[in-house]
Amino acid sequence: MKVLVFGGSFDPVHKGHVSLFRRAMKVIAPDAAHIVPAYHSPFKAKSPTPFRLRMKMLKQAFKGIGKNVVFDDYELKQGGKTYTYQLVQYLKKLYKDPEIYLLVGTDCLNDLHNWKNPDFIFNNAVVVAGKRKGYDEKPAKFRHVFLPGFFPKLSSSRVRAHILACGDVPDTVPASIAPTIRQNKLYGLEVHDWLKAHLKTNRYLHSKNVAEMAAALSDIYDVNVESAVRAGILHDAGKGFSGPELVAFCKKHKIKVPFFEDICKQEPALLHSFVSCWLAKNRFGVKDKDVLSAIAEHTLGSLQMSTLSKILFVADISSKDRKYKDAFVIRNLALQDLDKALLYAANRKLLFTIDSQKWLCPLGIDLWNHLIKQEK
Known part of the structure; x- marks a missing residue:
C-alpha cells in the first residue's frame, strides 16, 4: 500500500x-x-x-x-x-x-x-x-x-513578511484561504489596523514603505526578512503622540532615554523612537532584541548598531515616499554598501537639523564621530 x-x-x-x-x-x-x-x-x-x-x-x-x-x-x-x-x-x-x-x-x-x-x-x-x-x-x-x-x-516566511509589510494578502496563497487570514487578523493584519487608527495616513504609508525597503535590504545583507519587516512597520508606532504626550508616556512607563531631560526640553519629538520600541514590545509582543534595538535607534543611532539597526536607519530616511534628492542617493548607496549609506544618512540628518536651527542631540553627534573614525 x-x-x-x-x-x-x-x-x-x-x-x-x-x-x-x-x-x-x-x-x-x-x-x-x-x-x-x-x-x-x-x-x-x-x-x-x-x-x-x-x-x-x-x-x-x-x-x-x-x-x-x-x-x-x-x-x-x-x-x-x-x-x-x-x-x-x-x-x-x-x-x-x-x-x-x-x-x-x-x-x-x-x-x-x-x-x-x-x-x-x-x-x-x-x-x-x-x-x-x-x-x-x-x-x-x-x-x-x-x-x-x-x-x-x-516560502511561508515570505508570505508572512509580505502581509506584515503591506497589510494585504498576496496572490501567492490560494484565494480560498485569504478570507480566513483576514477574518482572524493573522500575520500582522492586526498591527495594520492599529497603525491606521493611531497614525496619520502619510505616516502609515511611510511605515509600509520603510518595511518594504527594509525587506529588500535584508536580502542583500543576510538579515531575517521577517525581523526587518517587523522593525520597519513598527518603527514609527509612537509618531501619533504629540510632544507632551510622548514625555508623559515615557514618564508613566519609566522608559529609559539617554539625555531625557534635554530631549524633553529641546526636541520631545525624538522620544517617538523609544515609545515605538515600548509599543513594539508591550503592545505587539515583539521579543527579538535586535528588532527592538533597531526601532529605538532608528532616529539617533548608537555606537553599537547591528546590521538590522543600520538597515532601518537608512530605510527610514530614504524610503520611496521620501522625494528629496538625497533620498535617491542614499537608496542607491544602500544597495551597494550599507556602511557608506549609513554615513551619508547620518550626515544628511545632522545638516538638516542644523539648517532647521534645531537642537543637536549628543547621540547624533556621537554617531557621526564614531562613523568618521571607522571610515578613516
Missing part, C-alpha cells in the same frame, strides 16, 4: 505547497495521502498561529484534491515537538506494510541527514522532492524520487 505523507508548519499554506502536492499525487498515485501540520516543528519556534486555523486553511487550500487525502492531527495529539521518524513510525503502525513516500521541498533535501534518526527515515520511506530552478543537486545516498518539472520559489 502506497502512503504519501506531507508534513510542515504550513504557516500559512501557499501555492507552492499545493503545486508540489498535486504533482506528487499524480506521480506517486498513493492509496492514501496524509497532510500533517506541525504542532511544534523541531526546527522552528512554536507558531503563534493556532493549530486549528492552520488546519482550517489546509482544508480550504486542498479542498477537492482527492478522496484519499487525510488531514491528520497526529502532531496535535502528540502535544509537543514531533520528529519525522516518529511520523514514519506512526504510519507503519496505522497501515499494514505500507510503502511510505515522504514529500519534501528542495530546501529540506540536502539537510535530511541532520534530522533526528535519519537512517530510520531512509530505511522506511522513499523521499519525494520537487526541484527549484538553480538547485544544486548533491548525490543522495537514500531512496528518492524527483518530481518532473520545477516548482516556484515560495
Whole structure:
C-alpha cells in the first residue's frame, strides 16, 4: 500500500505547497495521502498561529484534491515537538506494510541527514522532492524520487513578511484561504489596523514603505526578512503622540532615554523612537532584541548598531515616499554598501537639523564621530 505523507508548519499554506502536492499525487498515485501540520516543528519556534486555523486553511487550500487525502492531527495529539521518524513510525503502525513516500521541498533535501534518526527515515520511506530552478543537486545516498518539472520559489516566511509589510494578502496563497487570514487578523493584519487608527495616513504609508525597503535590504545583507519587516512597520508606532504626550508616556512607563531631560526640553519629538520600541514590545509582543534595538535607534543611532539597526536607519530616511534628492542617493548607496549609506544618512540628518536651527542631540553627534573614525 502506497502512503504519501506531507508534513510542515504550513504557516500559512501557499501555492507552492499545493503545486508540489498535486504533482506528487499524480506521480506517486498513493492509496492514501496524509497532510500533517506541525504542532511544534523541531526546527522552528512554536507558531503563534493556532493549530486549528492552520488546519482550517489546509482544508480550504486542498479542498477537492482527492478522496484519499487525510488531514491528520497526529502532531496535535502528540502535544509537543514531533520528529519525522516518529511520523514514519506512526504510519507503519496505522497501515499494514505500507510503502511510505515522504514529500519534501528542495530546501529540506540536502539537510535530511541532520534530522533526528535519519537512517530510520531512509530505511522506511522513499523521499519525494520537487526541484527549484538553480538547485544544486548533491548525490543522495537514500531512496528518492524527483518530481518532473520545477516548482516556484515560495516560502511561508515570505508570505508572512509580505502581509506584515503591506497589510494585504498576496496572490501567492490560494484565494480560498485569504478570507480566513483576514477574518482572524493573522500575520500582522492586526498591527495594520492599529497603525491606521493611531497614525496619520502619510505616516502609515511611510511605515509600509520603510518595511518594504527594509525587506529588500535584508536580502542583500543576510538579515531575517521577517525581523526587518517587523522593525520597519513598527518603527514609527509612537509618531501619533504629540510632544507632551510622548514625555508623559515615557514618564508613566519609566522608559529609559539617554539625555531625557534635554530631549524633553529641546526636541520631545525624538522620544517617538523609544515609545515605538515600548509599543513594539508591550503592545505587539515583539521579543527579538535586535528588532527592538533597531526601532529605538532608528532616529539617533548608537555606537553599537547591528546590521538590522543600520538597515532601518537608512530605510527610514530614504524610503520611496521620501522625494528629496538625497533620498535617491542614499537608496542607491544602500544597495551597494550599507556602511557608506549609513554615513551619508547620518550626515544628511545632522545638516538638516542644523539648517532647521534645531537642537543637536549628543547621540547624533556621537554617531557621526564614531562613523568618521571607522571610515578613516
